[in-house]
Amino acid sequence: MxxxxxxxxxxxxxxxxxxxxxxxxxxxxxxxxxxxxxxxxxxxxxxxxxxxxxxxxxxxxxxxxxxxxxxxxxxxxxxxxxxxxxxxxxxxxxxxxxxxxxxxxxxxxxxxRTFPIPGVADLAYGMKNIEEAVAVRDRLITNFDKAAGLPKGDPLRERLLTVTVVGGGFAGIEAYGELRSAASALLQTYPEIDFDETKFHLVEAMGRIMPEVSLETSHWVVNRLAERGAPIHLDTQLKSAEGGKIELSNGDTYESDLIVWTAGVxxxxxxxxxxxxxxxxxxxxxxxxxxxxxxxxxxxxxxxxxxxxxxxxxxxxxxxxxxxxxxxxxxxxxxxxxxxxxxxxxxRGEDPVDYIHKSLGAVASIGLYDGVFQSGNLAFKGFIAWLMHRGYHGLAMPSWERKWRVIFGWLGNFFLGRDFATISAVQTPRANFEEFASRPRPAAPEVAAAPAVAPAPAVPAAAAAAPTPEVVEAAPAPKRAPRKTAAQRAAEADAKAPEGAETPAE
Incomplete structure (x- = not known):
């Protein structure tokens, strides 16, 4: 075979x-x-x-x-x-x-595809795989948790509530619009945070976004996002993101804790x-x-x-x-x-056929209930385009098993709202277990044996001839005499008695 x-x-x-x-x-x-x-x-x-x-x-x-x-x-x-x-x-x-x-x-x-911009490789997230998307979601929610506990006006609070997306293609615009929509939904459960405190920036080096749609449609998207508190910086490049400090080519600077890179592949x-x-x-x-x-x-x-x-x-x-x-x-x-x-x-010995596909149009979501569709000169905007986006991608998902899971998930969100449960600790799943896990006690140190007395080294002749200082040794403590028996005491008495004297009776 x-x-x-x-x-x-x-x-x-x-x-x-x-x-x-x-x-x-x-x-x-x-x-x-x-x-x-x-x-x-x-x-x-x-x-x-x-x-x-x-x-x-x-x-x-x-x-x-x-x-x-x-x-x-x-x-x-x-x-x-x-x-x-x-x-x-x-x-x-x-x-x-x-x-x-x-x-x-x-x-x-x-x-x-990235460029050698300071800070991007160290801090930014891509949007090419599922792990990156999950990390961005958890980072956004965790930042809201942190910011809610800080006083208003605190620079760290402002940084935590600032999101930057680089790249104005379809991937960047969709990510930008969805994150803005998610942040607005989060505000309903964070009364400590005001809408005006959440800052969003999209940086695009070209003079327009989404080249797959008409210029008129792209302008509508720019204005629509601006109305929702998500402005777009056109003809602007990211110069640096080192340490989370954003520097743009138009002279703007600010700090951002969440940076998403979508500028090409x-x-x-x-x-x-x-x-x-x-x-x-x-x-x-x-x-x-x-x-x-x-x-x-x-x-x-x-x-x-x-x-x-x-x-x-x-x-x-x-x-x-x-x-x-x-x-x-x-x-x-x-x-x-x-x-x-x-x-x-x-x-099978047959001739292959050339690939040719004329695009039927482009469709994108820019947040919940908001989207855009373009096919030739025909354009739909807003809620209808959003429905077209979900309908197209819901059907394009491979296998009916996966299609139904996605559709049922959408229906659940419609009635129950978005699921903002964050499990950012999954990045370090053993941290809690390691902190409280019992460990074996260290073994008791072994008692070292007394070292053997080495023989005294030979003394050189010159050293032997030299006078040595007098050493006064301490007198040894007196030893207690052993207790004498009765026979010993009697013998001593006989020896001390004068000749002819009588000895006491025992």
Whole structure:
């Protein structure tokens, strides 16, 4: 059987494996997926996870539950050697090993792209995985707890209640709007904090936000967020965030305890820098429109495929940036489905089909009951667009099992409100146990034995001849004489008596 090896279990990797399972005939091919995580994250839900609108678990799809016949390897692909048709895997536990393949599918996804701005690497949170979204939610709620106990006007209180988001794309705007909405909802349970004390800032280097929508729609979003106490700094760059002190290129400075970075992504470097497959200038695997890997001359490299954020896929609609598909979930899912069909076609001796997808529109949530939708010249704003956002992503979530969990969660929040239970202590789960755990007492120190008396060293002749100071020794304490017996006392009396005298009777 041909061996198909998928590197990466995110959008593109999961959907490729999922579709291969449904389309391959029994015994037609063996599919293996490598990923260090046991689940796929549905990234469009991360802003709602950060805002407490969706349970974190419901924004993930567990590999082992939904991939029934795919062999799963928990580990990282540390080198893709296509010349020898093998991938080196470093497992979560144990020594690295090689996995051989006939067809390799590189779908390693992307990570946050940052710049060498002081403080960002040390303090900021990304918005690319479920763990980051949960950490942002817990940080926001914990900061409200801390600020409520400080007096108004305290600089630390102001810092704790200030949120900064960097990046005005869809991810940044959605995160910004959802966090502002979450903070407004928190105020209902924190009477000690006023609305005006919560400060929100979004920093965007370009002169507009959300390039996927019209300029008019983007202006509406800017004004809408400003009305809700969430202004946007356009044509502004972050110069420094060192120590939590924000310095902007427009001269503004303030302190912020929660910084979220959403200013772009890049192909996962741990994969693209450790392979003999062709990589283009931006660090992505080069492919043709049928999602097959190609070299610098455009020649197909047999047995190699790629899709998603890690791949430079030509956009045949002409709408892409630089001629390539933009790195988003919409393309990743559709590319994966086409890749699975093309791979099966090649195995069966058929020709692959080019990937082409014309976007039907863009939809975003900017907080509870507020959103925006754009398709061509048609735009919806406000509550209707928010319903369209939830409807689209609710249906786009893989598997009906996950769809129902998300939908029931939304219904529960509608009647019961957001769930703001924070479990930030989960980051250090053993701290409380360690603090009060009983420990064995230290062993009693051993009594050292008396050292043996060493022989006196020989005295040199010169030292022996020299006069020594007189040493006066203390007189020994008198010893008590032993008690005498009656016979001894009688004998002493006889000795002292004069000759001829009588001795006393005993």
């Amino acid at each position: 041909p061996k198909i090896l998928i590197v990466g279990g995110g959008y593109a990797g999961f959907y490729t494996a999922w579709k291969l399972e449904k389309s391959l005939r029994k015994g037609e091919a063996e599919v293996t997926l490598i990923d260090p995580l046991p689940y796929m994250t549905y990234q469009p839900f991360l802003p709602e996870v950060a805002a407490g609108a969706i349970d974190p678990r419901y924004a993930t799809v567990v590999h082992r539950r939904h991939l029934k016949t795919t062999k799963l390897i928990s580990g990282r692909a540390t080198f893709i050697n296509n010349a020898e048709k093998k991938v080196t895997v470093t497992p979560l536990v144990g020594e690295p090993f090689d996995v051989e393949y006939d067809q390799v599918v590189v779908t390693a996804g992307a990570v946050s 890049m192909a996962t470097p741990t994969v693209t820098r450790n392979t003999d497959l062709p990589i283009e200038a931006r660090g992505r695997v080069t492919t043709n429109a049928s999602l097959r890997v190609i070299d610098a001359d455009g020649e197909v490299i047999e047995g190699a495929w790629s899709a998603g954020d890690v791949a430079a896929v030509p956009d045949l609609t002409g709408k892409g940036v630089g001629g390539f598909c933009v790195p988003n979930a919409q393309h990743a899912v559709r590319q994966a489905k086409r890749l699975a069909k093309n791979l099966i076609a090649v195995l």
